[in-house]
Amino acid sequence: MTQEITVRAKKVKKDHVKARLIVLSILVGILLLAAIFARQICPYDPYAQDLSISMQPPGPGHIMGTDEFGRDMFSRVLIGGRTSILSTLALVLIISIFGTFIGVLCGTFGGFLDSLVMRIADFFLAFPGLVFAMAVAALFSGGIINAVIALALISWPKYSRVARSQTLANMENSYIKAARLSGDNSAQLIFRHILPNILGPVLVTAMLDIGTMMMELAGLSFLNLGAQPPVAEWGNMMSTGRSMLQIYPWIVMSPGIAIFITVSLFNLLGDTVRDYMDPKNSHSR
Amino acid sequence: MVPILEVDNLTKKFSLHGKKEFYGVDHVSFSLYKGEILGLVGESGSGKSTIARLITRLTDATEGTIELDGVDITHCRGKAQRELYKKIQMVFQTPVGSFDPRKTLGNGIGESLKNQGMPAEEIRRKVVSLLTECGLSEDFADRYPHEVSGGQCQRAAIARSLACDPQLIILDEATSALDVTVQKQVMELLKKLHDEKNLSYLFICHNLALVQQFCDRVLVLCDGKIMESGTPDQIIGNPQAEYTKKLINAVFI
Numbered sequence: 001m002t003q004e005i006t007v008r009a010k011k012v013k014k015d016h017v018k019a020r021l022i023v024l025s026i027l028v029g030i031l032l033l034a035a036i037f038a039r040q041i042c043p044y045d046p047y048a049q050d051l052s053i054s055m056q057p058p059g060p061g062h063i064m065g066t067d068e069f070g071r072d073m074f075s076r077v078l079i080g081g082r083t084s085i086l087s088t089l090a091l092v093l094i095i096s097i098f099g100t101f102i103g104v105l106c107g108t109f110g111g112f113l114d115s116l117v118m119r120i121a122d123f124f125l126a127f128p129g130l131v132f133a134m135a136v137a138a139l140f141s142g143g144i145i146n147a148v149i150a151l152a153l154i155s156w157p158k159y160s161r162v163a164r165s166q167t168l169a170n171m172e173n174s175y176i177k178a179a180r181l182s183g184d185n186s187a188q189l190i191f192r193h194i195l196p197n198i199l200g201p202v203l204v205t206a207m208l209d210i211g212t213m214m215m216e217l218a219g220l221s222f223l224n225l226g227a228q229p230p231v232a233e234w235g236n237m238m239s240t241g242r243s244m245l246q247i248y249p250w251i252v253m254s255p256g257i258a259i260f261i262t263v264s265l266f267n268l269l270g271d272t273v274r275d276y277m278d279p280k281n282s283h284s285r
Numbered sequence: 286m287v288p289i290l291e292v293d294n295l296t297k298k299f300s301l302h303g304k305k306e307f308y309g310v311d312h313v314s315f316s317l318y319k320g321e322i323l324g325l326v327g328e329s330g331s332g333k334s335t336i337a338r339l340i341t342r343l344t345d346a347t348e349g350t351i352e353l354d355g356v357d358i359t360h361c362r363g364k365a366q367r368e369l370y371k372k373i374q375m376v377f378q379t380p381v382g383s384f385d386p387r388k389t390l391g392n393g394i395g396e397s398l399k400n401q402g403m404p405a406e407e408i409r410r411k412v413v414s415l416l417t418e419c420g421l422s423e424d425f426a427d428r429y430p431h432e433v434s435g436g437q438c439q440r441a442a443i444a445r446s447l448a449c450d451p452q453l454i455i456l457d458e459a460t461s462a463l464d465v466t467v468q469k470q471v472m473e474l475l476k477k478l479h480d481e482k483n484l485s486y487l488f489i490c491h492n493l494a495l496v497q498q499f500c501d502r503v504l505v506l507c508d509g510k511i512m513e514s515g516t517p518d519q520i521i522g523n524p525q526a527e528y529t530k531k532l533i534n535a536v537f538i
Contacts, residue, residue, distance in 0.1 A: 174379055175386075177377065178375075181341060181370050183400040193385050196385075
């Protein structure tokens with residue numbers, strides 16, 4: 001009886017998590033579509049200047065107002081979102097694949113390679129990330145791609161750590177030995193058995209990382225180390241609007257709110273994916 | 286009789302925190318004859334499983350040699366190591382844990398055949414016949430390890446170990462995780478397969494009663510050393526070594 005109740009409670013919880021997952025996925029999907037098709041949906045040319053309508057407050061014509069050159073803020077936020085979201089996703093994709101690959105290799109083979117790579121990873125983890133990224137980005141002299149490279153350089157160790165520890169935990173299981181005895185070589189062992197079994201935690205780390213990476217990328221752009229004007233990007237849009245914050249607040253507010261909503265959505269989605277993947281939540285595994 | 290496996294002076298040293306060293310397996314020598322069931326008994330930590338891992342090349346020996354059919358396999362790697370697994374197979378202590386949780390049992394059983402380049406349909410046919418041989422129906426091939434009981438899973442593991450027609454199967458506490466009735470069924474299956482296929486078993490176990498029923502010869506292991514060897518009746522009926530007496534007393538209280 002009690003067991004039945006627990007099972008049912010778990011099922012309710014799981015359904016709840018599933019519903020949350022669907023809703024958040026749809027919202028994030030809309031966000032991604034808006035980012036991908038930003039050029040097609042933006043009502044005005046985000047780069048067209050018209051000084052006669054500069055600094056217009058939000059109103060019917062321009063729902064987020066205009067900036068100091070009379071460019072439509074809403075269009076710029078959309079185009080800026082394209083830059084921010086797509087480069088963040090590219091960044092997370094690159095570091096999660098690279099970091100996981102390194103971590104799995106270390107966990108599988110161990111030995112000298114493992115010690116060496118993990119000390120390098122420790123070195124990066126011991127540094128305050130954004131400061132290091134600033135230095136690297138400054139060295140590369142700006143540009144969104146260089147900012148992505150700078151952040152990639154400092155952020156991969158997180159994934160290596162997760163992948164390595166998960167690999168080590170899996171290596172303890174006798175199915176790895178059984179696979180070896182079935183004549184698997186190391187590549188087959190990794191691709192058939194290790195990767196599928198560690199993908200869950202890596203995916204969760206990546207989902208939770210999207211928000212952080214977006215903030216850091218916007219931070220670099222805010223400091224003029226990422227996307228350079230006139231390219232629209234949320235970070236540098238806030239940076240240009242900063243000096244006018246008290247008179248024309250919408251120039252900072254529009255990209256600011258966009259970042260807030262996007263980062264929150266990705267973080268919520270990450271949390272939900274983690275809950276969904278949590279084995280304690282699944283009643284029939 | 287021809288020995289199929291000859292272990293000579295086999296030694297495995299472990300180091301604790303890189304400083305203190307101790308012998309996991311301490312200069313062990315024994316032979317296993319064709320068609321023989323050799324029992325290996327001893328308490329936890331006596332080096333039973335380490336010997337299994339050394340023979341299957343899952344860990345490297347510090348000293349000594351292992352010969353299979355007259356071929357030195359002590360340090361074989363790569364292709365030679367994979368060839369070795371067509372002759373030696375192992376059944377593990379944890380039935381469910383010895384199958385990849387994300388793959389079906391059929392997938393696990395057929396993996397060695399896949400690695401030998403057998404076409405998919407043929408693998409399927411072979412997997413089904415192996416399952417039948419081990420007393421499981423065809424639909425077990427499509428089940429996941431968490432969907433079957435421990436005994437069924439261990440039968441599947443035995444089916445897997447038979448896939449390449451090996452000569453020697455190492456049973457590393459293969460029945461320890463099963464309850465007594467299932468244990469009996471699995472032992473009967475192993476006995477049947479042994480008789481049909483003229484297999485040799487290295488039966489690692491800590492259950493002396495099972496050893497007595499099942500084995501032709503027994504080695505008693507303690508702290509990595511062989512204390513005593515002989516037929517089960519000799520060992521259990523008339524133990525010579527102090528340790529063996531202790532071991533038997535611990536059971537028959």
